[in-house]
Amino acid sequence: MKKIYSILAALVLCGIVFNACKKDVNPSLGKDNPVAAIFVVKKLYKGTDVKITSEALTGASKTGGIVISNQSGKNFPQGTLIIQSLDRGQMAGLLVDLGAAEVPFVPGDSVVIDLEGGILSKTGESLQLKGLSAANIQKIASGKPMLARSVSMGALSKDFALYENTLIKITADTKPLPAAGDTYAGAKTLDDGSGSTVELLTKTEATFAGNSMPASATYTVIPVYGNADGNFGSTQQVRLRTEADVANASGPIYAGWPESFETPDASFKGSYNMNTPDVPDNNVQLKTGNWKLLHSIFGNTAGRDRFNEPGKQSIRFNQNLTVSALLQMNFDLPNGASKVTLWHGAYYTDAISTFRLEYSTDGGTTWVAAGPDVKAQSGGSRQETFALNIKGKVRFRINKLGLGPTSVPNVYNGRLCIEDIAIYSN
Incomplete structure (x- = not known):
């Protein structure tokens, strides 16, 4: 029976850590959550050392997260423990200074920290939790995923x-x-x-x-x-x-890259498919060279288009097409490619879509997939990396697949944003 209670207690602690730190009062119990999110704990620091109390945390006396530090590499000072947690959409990390002590925790451990008596302090600009020992920290699980x-x-x-x-x-x-x-x-x-x-x-x-x-x-x-x-x-x-x-x-990035799509201004190509003296057959001069933007435009709507700061534009592809939408180099790079990176995400709240990176070594006559098809990131953007070993002259394009109108759950074909394409020489 004692063993069963111990297992139940551990499960309760797991639930506390991953639902961290909501300061709402439980109406049935009339009590605050005893565990505060990391970002809540860090807000207690106002420029000078502060001793952590449950009163300051509205009754909470613990925090928790996943261990991301690794002492085996010997690249951090002795006694450094770093944890992170995601709560209410906010990722936050906390450095715990355990002094000269060995750190008995490894990456992927899920831990709960008793904060009573701990002090938030800065060493230079480094915010740290001090005054605690490993005895204040309880491991409740191992092998948890570490989000990077x-x-x-x-x-x-x-x-x-x-x-x-x-x-x-x-x-x-x-x-x-x-x-x-x-x-x-x-x-x-x-x-x-x-x-x-x-x-x-x-x-x-x-x-x-x-x-x-x-x-x-x-x-x-x-x-x-x-x-x-x-x-x-x-x-x-x-x-x-x-x-x-x-x-x-890989080899180094080509000079002048990444292509960030900051010029020309978004108004230069106002239609997804156009043929004017300035934009003949959807071809546009960018900082890296001449590109074809077929069924794609420059997007600069803050909060909707997925561009990386300090930039203010990305490429937005049209939705619900039955033909390919393209972002295509009309020029070659001379020394092959060892890697390509790019950022992608679904526009605003659109359905996701599917695209592939393709390359050509014959001046754009034929195109070959550089990797498997990619599903666009939803609700933000992420970087995609393609490891390659292409010799000689090469050019690339993004091919957004023409899957037809979005029809959930069978077809997803919303608008797509592509940003910061980087090509690395071989």
């Missing part, structure tokens, strides 16, 4: 504190490009070609510090405020946990 959001460099640069201590993915080049023998150790500049950069910091004692630095890759990282010595401080940094957080290593 794809984030554009522009968004990270603008709202760094919003992403601090959460798990994100960024795709970028190392600038300057690594020379033979260059390793991860130290501070490296990551640049995605958008005009924004961030520092990738690797401690000299990190297990992968001596490994070769790629020209470009997709990095799963934790944004922190740190110092050059690897401790926490005031510099905006991103840090790998282990080398397993590096994927899709």
